[in-house]
Amino acid sequence: MNITVLMSEVYPLPAVRGGAVETLVNHWLDSHEDAPDRVNLAVVSRYSYEAKNRSRVYTNTVFHWVVPLPFGRFWVRFRRKVFPNAPVYPLYLNFAMRKICRTAPDLIIIENRPEFVLAVRLRFPKTRIVLHLHNDTLNEENKLGTQIVHALDQILCVSAFIQKRVLTIVGVTPEKLAVLPNVVNLNQFSFQTRLLSERPILAFLGRLSLFKGVTVLAKTFLRLKESLPQLHLWFAGSSGYRGSREDQTIRSLKKSLSQYSDSVKFFGFVPQNSLVGLLRQASVLVVPSLWDEPAGLTVLEGMALGIPTVASRRGGIPEYLSEKEGWLYDSDSEAQAIDELEKVLTFVLTHFENALKKADLARTTVEQKFSAQDYWSRLLGVLEIG
Incomplete structure (x- = not known):
């Protein structure tokens, strides 16, 4: 055929x-x-x-x-x-x-x-x-x-x-x-034992656009920074499909986070062969979408690496990530999303050993269902x- x-x-x-x-x-x-x-x-x-x-x-x-x-x-x-x-x-x-x-x-x-x-x-x-x-x-x-x-x-x-x-x-x-x-390719996204470092890192992977929830994550980070001064935030991705040009969304995002420029990094588009090394340094992968995601490829990549994964309960995401393997929160509005995400991230970062147990289950789920x-x-x- x-x-x-x-x-x-x-x-x-x-x-x-x-x-x-x-x-x-x-x-x-x-x-x-x-x-x-x-x-x-x-x-x-x-x-x-x-x-x-x-x-x-x-x-x-x-x-x-x-x-x-x-x-x-x-x-x-x-x-x-x-x-x-x-x-x-x-x-x-x-x-x-x-x-x-x-x-x-x-x-x-x-x-x-x-x-x-x-x-x-x-x-x-x-x-x-x-x-x-x-x-x-x-x-x-x-x-x-x-x-x-x-x-x-x-x-x-x-x-x-x-x-x-x-x-x-x-x-x-x-x-x-x-x-x-x-x-997801389990050979590429291989599991690795994790510990919470002295400077915990929240990681975002994907297009830097409003519907992906980047402003929700930024505003949540600013709230968390008051009680967790060592917290860092990394953005891996660009504003569009064709390169790493900087649009108004990214400029506004950088401006809103400028007071913590030492704790925030914008990597732009990251090639697949460099992505794993970057994600392995993250403490938590956050998928804060405000739209109905068709599916959860980024979610699967975090699960495969054994990274505690937090995502909005939108679209097809819950079909890949359940409450047994990670954390889902409601995001019907931006205000609700910020409040819910702050609660979830506070819990994850202050109960990191429990978070790692969920991450272990997530890796097993990927091996069984999404290899x-x-x-x-x-x-x-x-x-x-x-």
Whole structure:
């Protein structure tokens, strides 16, 4: 069987520039290398020099590259202006579908781009098409939702939360949907015995944006600093998907924390190979999202490392982190989130031995349920491919 994975136009695969979607699909490539199946795997990805070099280590996967064009965004804007009622697809998709034709696919997996589905179905009317959905972008609010779902043979969701959101579309049947949970590489995120240092560190990993709750964490830190003067706060991440530019959110964040500049660090985007070393220095990983997170990849990484993990009870996070393995708090508003997070962090930092016991259970949970080792076989199982 020929399976072709169509990546988005944002990041390349292999995941040399990060990206949660790319990191997860990279686990497919890794586990497929030693898989005893008869699947011919092909990937259509945005080109990058680093990704092409990294791809040479994969002998069981064929890569097809789409070189980004500098005028691609202008073309999309022009089409939207001239033909406002017509669907407009990025040039990336047009070139990507030409690459897909070369793979003679029996199955096409579209990664997290519902807006690609109708064009791909039109081009490949008889091919089985599956959408691997990572974000809450296919629901009753999507004007083309019904058409997109009907054009698909199956939808793989990263959480039951995302699955429920897709089911809000009129006419969707549960039989077309399945949950394929996120995973983490346990060899990379290996467990390590921990102790609370003299300068406890709160760590945040992800996009530095308001909906990720960075201001909640900053304001909570300022409160905690009064009773815990040795407390430190680290931010690992940038403001957007394409680099480490500093926007108004980051500037405001730095200004609000300027009185404790010696205790606060902004690392910007951290490559995957440097991330583990940074996280291992943290005392607590905080995921303070104010929006409904589709799933908990960052949560899983903290759990795998044995770091006490605190997260808001939003979206799909509770499907990965329970009260047995970490701490969840309510965040219906920013004020509530700050109050609840302060209580939880105060308890964790003052009862750190108990926190480490929960962290041990969290690592065990990841080993049992969320290991990347058999991610490829799980995918084939959900797709019912023997």
